[in-house]
Amino acid sequence: MKLNEAITIFSDWDKPWLFAEKVEALIEKTEINEFRILMSEATNEENWKDMDLILGCKVTHQKLKANFSYLSDKSIGAVVRAVSFQWK
Numbered sequence: 603m604k605l606n607e608a609i610t611i612f613s614d615w616d617k618p619w620l621f622a623e624k625v626e627a628l629i630e631k632t633e634i635n636e637f638r639i640l641m642s643e644a645t646n647e648e649n650w651k652d653m654d655l656i657l658g659c660k661v662t663h664q665k666l667k668a669n670f671s672y673l674s675d676k677s678i679g680a681v682v683r684a685v686s687f688q689w690k
Contacts, residue, residue, distance in 0.1 A: 603629055604629070604630070604633070605625075605629050605633045605637055605640075605673070605677075606672070606673055606674055608628035608629045609677040609680050610674065610676050610680060611628075612625060612680060612684075615683070618683070618684050618687040619687070621680075621684035622641055625637060640670055640673075640681060643665060643666060643669060643670075644666060644681050644682065644685045646665075649661045649662040650689045655686060655689060658686065659682050659686055662682050662685065662686075666678045
């Protein structure tokens with residue numbers, strides 16, 4: 603399964619800590635490294651340093667959109683949603 607599709611089909615939002623594991627289980631082996639880079643950029647402390655969850659989400663979304671332009675807004679939104687739980 604392609605990365606974009608695997609990200610967007612995640613629906614287990616009552617368990618957001620499973621996001622990365624579930625996506626990695628669905629994507630092709632050739633995309634695992636790319637997904638890990640994506641998640642590393644999404645969880646970068648610089649994105650979340652202001653301690654404002656909404657601002658952190660906006661900053662992270664903008665950076666991911668710029669660096670991973672091949673991903674849909676829905677995919678980027680799902681990644682941001684998943685990592686935002688780590689910063690609450």
